[in-house]
Amino acid sequence: MISTTPVRLSFGDVLRLGLLGVSTRKTRAALSALGISIGIATMIVVTGIPASTQAGLTRELSALGTNMLRAEPVPNRDSPVLVPEGAERKAAAIGPVLSSAAVANAHSVVRRSDRVSPTDGSGLTVLASTANLLDTVNGKVHSGKFLDTATEDFPTVVLGFKAASRLGFAEITPGHAPQVMIGQTWFTVIGVLEPMPLAPDLERSVLIGWDVARAELGFDGHPTVVYVKSREDALEDVRAVLPATLYPQLPGLVQVSRPSDALAAKRAAENSFSSLFLGLAGVALLVGGIGVANTMFISVLERRREIGLRRALGATRGHIRGQFLTEAVALSGLGGVAGTALGVLATIGYAAYRHLPPVIPLWTLGAGFGGAVVVGVLAGIHPSIRAARLTPTEALATV
Structure with a gap:
């Protein structure tokens, strides 16, 4: 008797399927990763440069004798x-x-x-x-x-x-x-x-x-x-x-x-820069997330044939969801790594040019990759659900 129980894919299988879409569409993947990397690099730059400027200002104020x-x-x-x-x-x-x-x-x-x-x-x-x-x-x-x-x-x-x-x-x-x-x-x-x-x-x-x-x-x-x-x-x-x-x-x-008064100015500068960090970082992540979501929606539309064939061969909705969600996370993760490196280099270069102490808040380095992954998950949820809802006949009918 032939078993009709759906096959459960291992984590490695899901990861390979997700990376397959990235590796077979290298140009599109690079452009998609570039979008998220620019967003993450922006987040690091808009936190690192003000932090370096703040450190320079703090150093100058402290040299005056604020304490x-x-x-x-x-x-x-x-x-x-x-x-x-x-x-x-x-x-x-x-x-x-x-x-x-x-x-x-x-x-x-x-x-x-x-x-x-x-x-x-x-x-x-x-x-x-x-x-x-x-x-x-x-x-x-x-x-x-x-x-x-x-x-x-x-x-x-x-x-x-x-x-x-x-x-x-x-x-x-x-x-x-x-x-x-x-x-x-x-x-x-x-x-x-x-x-x-x-x-x-x-x-x-x-x-x-x-x-x-x-x-x-x-x-x-x-x-x-x-x-x-x-x-x-x-x-x-x-x-x-x-x-x-x-x-x-x-x-x-x-x-x-x-x-x-220099001490009061120093403390006020620290509070102002802290608020600026949070606002600009949020905007940068939002821009990157929109780029990934847009890429995944287009990917679902262009790959309806692939979805239909996989569904006709027995792939479940969970398999389809996992594939597209993994692909979204992979794109965002690659962009996060590249953006983190780019942002760090840009911040160090600016600090060296302005003769400032290079300061990059540690939380931004973790947020560079971790934030990209979270954004990838959020951006890929709806496209992956939409892809999973397609029946084989619906998907193949558009071919």
């Missing part, structure tokens, strides 16, 4: 607050604090030469500074070098960017060490700083070593400003405990700057 706080006594002419010596070391003990430094007004006048009036300080401030100030405020040296353990005990000075301009020292030439007079002592200029937009007071300052300020200018050792660099996610928490850490007797007499 920096400034603590100083509340101005009080009658009874000025004296921040304890070594206050910056107490601030460094706060958990999220990355580094801390201090400066103090030396109450001295800097002059270009001893021929200038002793009262003419060009509007500049002489500050005693700890050696780690530059790292804490994210500053950079424009010319020369900053104070270190080898120079902070000697009469050497580093000029802020605007201070250098007013004193007439734009560059420090090797072998030629200019000097300025602070009080009645000559100090050798060893460095000029880059502009610091988030610390304009330092741009107009003349920085000298902590110990030499004590020895030459009668400095009492009490800081007037403490700079703190903290983790950005804990900046508000550090700001809350910093006054009590620096001056536990009366913390209300210490004021701490609020986080900079």
Whole structure:
């Protein structure tokens, strides 16, 4: 007796049938895969390029010092607050604090030469500074070098960017060490700083070593400003405990700057780019899905003869559905792989051209292939069901 039980195709058989349509129509398959690959590449590009741009913007904003706080006594002419010596070391003990430094007004006048009036300080401030100030405020040296353990005990000075301009020292030439007079002592200029937009007071300052300020200018050792660099996610928490850490007797007499507007701009940029990523990625996937669906509908119409012959030879509706659904997924998968590679290369090339750090969100790499497969399934469901509904007579009647 001949069995009439339908044959169950294995996964390998279904896969071979689905790939058969791809391999026998190479040009059409390539064009169909190109459509989905462009969509996936677009998704990666529109996420990778803004992410790289965001990373570059974040790097520039962070370089300004978005994670920096400034603590100083509340101005009080009658009874000025004296921040304890070594206050910056107490601030460094706060958990999220990355580094801390201090400066103090030396109450001295800097002059270009001893021929200038002793009262003419060009509007500049002489500050005693700890050696780690530059790292804490994210500053950079424009010319020369900053104070270190080898120079902070000697009469050497580093000029802020605007201070250098007013004193007439734009560059420090090797072998030629200019000097300025602070009080009645000559100090050798060893460095000029880059502009610091988030610390304009330092741009107009003349920085000298902590110990030499004590020895030459009668400095009492009490800081007037403490700079703190903290983790950005804990900046508000550090700001809350910093006054009590620096001056536990009366913390209300210490004021701490609020986080900079640059930090708010940085966070706003991150949120804006995140929303942009999702919207553009969705549009790219939708375009690719429409292309695959259109290709599969045309394939069903053009292959009615094949469908009719297979149905007449005993193929079930499930076999037909599986064949066309597998073909749709295969087309989308190939397009996803090609689109992912194309999008990654385009993003890296753009980042290199714009001198940006190349950033490709990891989720987009998985979405490049996984999203293509999902789109292929959704795009192939209706065409595969439509093909399976054709009876042998209906399919062959159109031949």
